[in-house]
Amino acid sequence: MTNPIFQNYTSPWENDELRILRDAARKFFQSEFKPKNDRWIEAGIVDRDAWFLAGEAGLLCAEIPAEYGGGGGDYRHETVIMEEMLYAGLGGFGNQVHSTIVAPYILNYGSEEQRRRWLPKMATGETVGAIAMTEPNTGSDLQAVRTTAIRQDDHYVINGAKTYISNGQHCGLVIVVAKTDPALGGRGISLVVVETDNPGFKRGRNLKKLGQHSADTSEMFFDDCRVPVTNLLGEEEGKGFVQLMQQLPQERFNIAQAAVCGIERALEVTLDFVKQRKAFGQRVIDFQNSKFKLAECKTEALVARTFVDQLLLQHLEGKLDAATASMAKYWCTQKQNEIVDECLQLHGGAGYMDEYEISRMYADARVQKIYGGTNEIMKELISRSL
Numbered sequence: 001m002t003n004p005i006f007q008n009y010t011s012p013w014e015n016d017e018l019r020i021l022r023d024a025a026r027k028f029f030q031s032e033f034k035p036k037n038d039r040w041i042e043a044g045i046v047d048r049d050a051w052f053l054a055g056e057a058g059l060l061c062a063e064i065p066a067e068y069g070g071g072g073g074d075y076r077h078e079t080v081i082m083e084e085m086l087y088a089g090l091g092g093f094g095n096q097v098h099s100t101i102v103a104p105y106i107l108n109y110g111s112e113e114q115r116r117r118w119l120p121k122m123a124t125g126e127t128v129g130a131i132a133m134t135e136p137n138t139g140s141d142l143q144a145v146r147t148t149a150i151r152q153d154d155h156y157v158i159n160g161a162k163t164y165i166s167n168g169q170h171c172g173l174v175i176v177v178a179k180t181d182p183a184l185g186g187r188g189i190s191l192v193v194v195e196t197d198n199p200g201f202k203r204g205r206n207l208k209k210l211g212q213h214s215a216d217t218s219e220m221f222f223d224d225c226r227v228p229v230t231n232l233l234g235e236e237e238g239k240g241f242v243q244l245m246q247q248l249p250q251e252r253f254n255i256a257q258a259a260v261c262g263i264e265r266a267l268e269v270t271l272d273f274v275k276q277r278k279a280f281g282q283r284v285i286d287f288q289n290s291k292f293k294l295a296e297c298k299t300e301a302l303v304a305r306t307f308v309d310q311l312l313l314q315h316l317e318g319k320l321d322a323a324t325a326s327m328a329k330y331w332c333t334q335k336q337n338e339i340v341d342e343c344l345q346l347h348g349g350a351g352y353m354d355e356y357e358i359s360r361m362y363a364d365a366r367v368q369k370i371y372g373g374t375n376e377i378m379k380e381l382i383s384r385s386l
């Protein structure tokens, strides 16, 4: 089985090697993580040990070259691992941020010394990665960040506050979006890596959320946090905004792919439910309304699946542009929210109960339209290509 609802569909990028990885990832997530998930949801965070287990299983930093400790694969490998994690209902494990966002920044912009210092530990789970763009007073308007990293001799002194940062409690390093030259606005933004044992770094609360309860999402504070200038990502200051614009399409595309997994899983659990549940002497699936709703959802699910699979092929060739990635993020997450809502409705009251997976999926889906750039910002970016 490659897909929970389209048994006759095979993604055009999948091959035998990836199927072996898929089987291994599925077994790992189902046997090692799934039994712990309820406890993690209750705790608001996964066990720290989960990162080491995933590292040992070879499921972290799959697209990072083997010479830096990674899996030596490409974005397809990351996709397979994410899909199996999400099909197992484990959206709270922050590997997407760690492996498909943070590690690529270090690989793409880091010096050889930085890559060798950080990537191998990220691949084993010894260091968890986070990226801190959002601040209490600015999210969508990234150029307006107020956190500063002012150079003093051979150090940057970082001051500011960040919020809603994924992996914020577990992270051992965080890529901080800060202004090295506040007078230059967006052109003064740089990316500086902070190791979280730095005395000037403080973690804030693990924030309580509507959904994705096992994901740690935190505030963080930088108070005269001194890091060596060698922690700058890239050869010169002021390149941060351009680096973000180059990397955000992969992050947004990844959210779109996650949305498609969410749709597929929602349909899978809903089909199981409506085939068993009876009302008025017949199965819920036998009502024409149920069949039509599910027919619509399945059609849209296949449209979404083929869309992201096609874009994955473009992305592998380095041809996924910002507007198209934004289209995928906006449309797939919008569809995820609509379809999960329909699926919840078909569960009746059970759909509102925590013990049914669809209830969690409903709460988890909501943020997909918000993070990684809101869907309104996606439309803004798409409209620039008109």
Ligand SMILES: Cc1cc2nc3c(=O)[nH]c(=O)nc-3n(C[C@H](O)[C@H](O)[C@H](O)COP(=O)(O)OP(=O)(O)OC[C@H]3O[C@@H](n4cnc5c(N)ncnc54)[C@H](O)[C@@H]3O)c2cc1C
Pocket: 097, 131, 132, 133, 134, 137, 138, 139, 140, 141, 163, 164, 165, 166, 167, 209, 212, 217, 367, 370, 371, 372, 373, 374, 375, 376, 377, 380
């Ligand atoms: C669970 C979770 C995890 C997150 N993880 C991270 C993380 O790891 N790292 C990180 O840096 N951030 C993270 N974020 C933050 C997230 O990226 C931001 O919340 C998001 O970009 C929106 O920013 P904001 O919250 O400041 O909203 P605002 O920018 O204040 O937006 C408020 C509303 O105004 C709308 N709006 C704003 N500007 C425009 C415009 N130009 N045109 C039309 N409408 C507009 C928005 O669409 C939105 O509806 C996370 C958020 C959540 C909820």
